Amino acid sequence: MKLDPRRTSLLLLLLFLVFKIIFQYTVVNPAYDLHRDEYLHLDMGYHLTAGYLSVPPFTAFNSLLIKWLGGGYFWVRFFPALYGALTMVIIWRMVRFLGGGLYAQALALSVFVCSAFSRLNVLYQPNSFDVLMWALFCWLMMLYLQSQQGKWLLWAGVVAGAGILNKYTMAVLVAGWLAALLLSSHRRIFREKNLYLGGLMMLVLISPNLIWQVQHGFPVLHHMSELAATQLVHISRMGFVTDQFIFFLGGAFLVVAAFVGLLFYWPYRIYRVVLLMYVLVILLMIYMRAKSYYALGLYPVLIAFGCAYWERVFRNGWSRYLRVLWLAVVVVPFVYLLNVMFPVLNPYKAQEKAAKFAALGMLRWEEGKDHALPQDFADMLGWKELSQLTMQAWQRIPEEARKHTLVMADNYGEAGAVNYYNRDSMPAAISFSADYVYWFPRLDTLQYIILLGYEPDDKYRPLIGKIEKVGAIEHILAREHGASVYLLSALSPQVPVLLQKGVWAKQQSYDWKQPVQ
Incomplete structure (x- = not known):
């Protein structure tokens, strides 16, 4: 036939x-x-x-x-x-x-x-x-x-x-x-x-x-x-x-x-x-x-x-x-x-293949330095851990104050991950990074802040009555290794004012006439 x-x-x-x-x-x-x-x-x-x-x-x-x-x-x-x-x-x-x-x-x-x-x-x-x-x-x-x-x-x-x-x-x-x-x-x-x-x-x-x-x-x-x-x-x-x-x-x-x-x-x-x-x-x-x-x-x-x-x-x-x-x-x-081009192996097994990665130039990240894993692989680690820590911080807030809480991340990856895993259980996280600067909620009744990333700068500490560290990402190979979750309370009335000014300034900075900071 x-x-x-x-x-x-x-x-x-x-x-x-x-x-x-x-x-x-x-x-x-x-x-x-x-x-x-x-x-x-x-x-x-x-x-x-x-x-x-x-x-x-x-x-x-x-x-x-x-x-x-x-x-x-x-x-x-x-x-x-x-x-x-x-x-x-x-x-x-x-x-x-x-x-x-x-x-x-x-x-x-x-x-x-x-x-x-x-x-x-x-x-x-x-x-x-x-x-x-x-x-x-x-x-x-x-x-x-x-x-x-x-x-x-x-x-x-x-x-x-x-x-x-x-x-x-x-x-x-x-x-x-x-x-x-x-x-x-x-x-x-x-x-x-x-x-x-x-x-x-x-x-x-x-x-x-x-x-x-x-x-x-x-x-x-x-x-x-x-x-x-x-x-x-x-x-x-x-x-x-x-x-x-x-x-x-x-x-x-x-x-x-x-x-x-x-x-x-x-x-x-x-x-x-x-x-x-x-x-x-x-x-x-x-x-x-x-x-x-x-x-x-x-x-x-x-x-x-x-x-x-x-x-x-x-x-x-x-x-x-x-x-x-x-x-x-x-x-x-x-x-x-195959096992170096794709995240086929678990991260620690992949780390053992460093020579193969290096030969293909895959260990060099966007800032021009070599690391233990390819950047894309490291960017796929630690997010569930961070989201769980954020949920722990949320559960420590009194129920009547939860509607007056802001979840604020250091970067868009942290904000997006928390929103993906915790969206139906807590308010959406925001950030001064990427498009999140346009998605801030109202800030005039702010009582608590769940802060993802790094501790507040010294200049802001006098405006925060209590800073409680909930935990940090422990996955050693995650790009966000060490990023922490803090619960901030007893906030000064100046905090929402400063945040709103920061949001406006960040939005203005995206005008093409403004120089890159």
């Missing part, structure tokens, strides 16, 4: 997708909590608005959906896995569009799974959806280049708008494409009215967020300046370039194959603008000292080109028998490094 090629293709794709989603759940050891960023993003679902300090609003609406689904770990981890799987569908279609067969498609999805994309898809952050939007935008531009049909530019405008509503880095991709088209033989696209209609559709989609930014003094510019001053300044430009190949381990040769195919394979000549776009975006990111993973969205399209071209190179004669070898080159290094 002859197999139906389309049915076989669909079945193989479904197997990859099911494997992908299941895989994302199996690579996180139960010893880990959620990541500090995930708690912030989940809290946004309780404070819907058209904009936030660090991200556009898409994440908040995604978090609202997670909330409606119950808010458990399963759903938090489901969406980045889903967006990764959908990116695989786009790659599958790209490979077929470029003339690749089942082998090229299977190779492409193997590269995607056995790479930094799977690590990205572990965490509930804007990054997984960002990669999906970059891949979809590139796919639409390829369809336009091949057909010259303006409808693809309209759809590209919609995707660009949706992408910017998720993460502002989408604008870098759009700029890269426009610059590359202008510098290439495709510059006639600028006479295409649908290009401008697509741009208009993009602007309409992002207009609520633009209005919010204007109303709040463009806090995104302040956030970017702060990010550049505190994190990006530590990033090595050479390290950025090196990471582009480390991301794919044994599959890096297929990225190189994409370059070769785009440069020398005649049927790909109309797509050479993709290579120019890639170079322009990479150069811009190097100039900006961007984090290396910001560029990951460029690679789905290159994986498709690389795998389709590689299949052609090894389709005839004895070279066909090397196909299994190329799959092994992709998969084996990934399997070998």
Whole structure:
């Protein structure tokens, strides 16, 4: 009985997708909590608005959906896995569009799974959806280049708008494409009215967020300046370039194959603008000292080109028998490094693998120093412990005074974690960090403060009658190790006044005209 090629293709794709989603759940050891960023993003679902300090609003609406689904770990981890799987569908279609067969498609999805994309898809952050939007935008531009049909530019405008509503880095991709088209033989696209209609559709989609930014003094510019001053300044430009190949381990040769195919394979000549776009975006990111993973969205399209071209190179004669070898080159290094790329091992076992982590540069945190665990791993520890200590502090407050209590955290991770684990049992925690500064409750009847993080400064001690330490995070490998919970009572009437002034001053500081402190 002859197999139906389309049915076989669909079945193989479904197997990859099911494997992908299941895989994302199996690579996180139960010893880990959620990541500090995930708690912030989940809290946004309780404070819907058209904009936030660090991200556009898409994440908040995604978090609202997670909330409606119950808010458990399963759903938090489901969406980045889903967006990764959908990116695989786009790659599958790209490979077929470029003339690749089942082998090229299977190779492409193997590269995607056995790479930094799977690590990205572990965490509930804007990054997984960002990669999906970059891949979809590139796919639409390829369809336009091949057909010259303006409808693809309209759809590209919609995707660009949706992408910017998720993460502002989408604008870098759009700029890269426009610059590359202008510098290439495709510059006639600028006479295409649908290009401008697509741009208009993009602007309409992002207009609520633009209005919010204007109303709040463009806090995104302040956030970017702060990010550049505190994190990006530590990033090595050479390290950025090196990471582009480390991301794919044994599959890096297929990225190189994409370059070769785009440069020398005649049927790909109309797509050479993709290579120019890639170079322009990479150069811009190097100039900006961007984090290396910001560029990951460029690679789905290159994986498709690389795998389709590689299949052609090894389709005839004895070279066909090397196909299994190329799959092994992709998969084996990934399997070998699985327990360091992902939080598979419990934290103390992971600490024993320090040499492997160091070899991949994973022990260096955003401040430029090496630590015992990768930063993402350390950012997934200690949160339940902190939330339990906070609950203990809450239970010490007389019941009649609980409605006059403020739960105040040193950073957004602490606030978000306490809210995730204790939301139905106590008031929501707030902080002067990130978007929490906009979420403060009324302070005029304040009697107690549960303080998370560090003891009050000496200048505030005279205003606090009693400071009681409830406990501290004891997990030695947690990034928040030593962070404590204090119960403050017998407060001076000046305390709420000073807090309100602090909230106003912090909100004002997000105006882009204010210098980074």
